[in-house]
Amino acid sequence: MSAPLLDSAPAWLAFCPRCAAPLVTRRVVDRPRRACPACGYVHFTDPKVGVGVLVVEDGRVLLVRRAVGPERGKWSLPAGFLDQGEDPAATAAREALEETGLTVAIEGLLDVFYNPPGRGGASIFILYRARRVAGEPTAGDDADEARFFPLDALPDLAFASTRAAIARLREESSADLAD
Template sequence: MLHARHIKHCRACGSEVDYLVPADDNRERAVCPACGTVHYVNPLNVVGTVPVWQDRVLLCRRNIEPRYGLWTLPAGFMELGETTEQGAVRETDEEAGARVELEGLFAVLNVVRVGQVHLFYRARLLDTDFHPGPESIEVRLFEESQVPWDELAFRTVRETLLRYFEDRRRGQFRLHTADIA
């Protein structure tokens, strides 16, 4: 579980903060006694894609920690000033050098333990001219039977891929939501 008391000093004035429940709130926050600034800590959004070419899914082998050397879908932290869709396309380009067309939001996964929400979009690869970006060792297309299930970096990736292949077999894609413990 994330520890909520990691802010020590006010970002506005530098004073040491106190932890208390503000009068108009319902939970403890870091509050600056000097300038009154209330500091909120909220979950981070991770955005990415399930990029597909025919019957294969594009995966990236991680060149960074955490989970160096393991396989993942192209995804990363959303940036300020971009939509979830723009972030998913950007991350796919940065990690896999892949050009995609989004085909709809596919999975929303709450990872409460680390304070993240993962959003994956189904995406159609526009071509097979892809290459590893700086955060990837290797980028490769996998049929379902070839997916390195025991070498996937994150449970959110595993859950997303399982749901993707299940929906594909059924011939109908839907939006999936889940809580990852």
């Protein structure tokens, strides 16, 4: 649990963004945080939020190979970071288009995943079920390859959230076969 506590008071934040006085570390709302003795400003380190899509066709899942860090060269679900003010579902669909060339329709929320800190990427990952509306897999943006993989022949996967989502998908598909 030490990493999240350390992350709550980033030392690189030296000066108050409101009044420019030097910040100090003190305990605020149960954690050490960077705070301003001059004006009372407190810096809250908000979680990094990622959004992505799970597109499955004929038992195959759409994945992209990451062209940038973290976890460069491994495969993940099409996804991106959510910026302030963005709608998560619309952003997930846009990231899918940018990374895979597929126009997708969001069908619903699959789940919200937690990635432990330390390896980069999003700490909170919102994953939607989506289906292809148009397009063929063509890599772009942060991806250098995009294709569908059978669930029994998956490549090296990036991120705990991707692995958790794929593991669940495999459980569901084996449950369907057992029905």
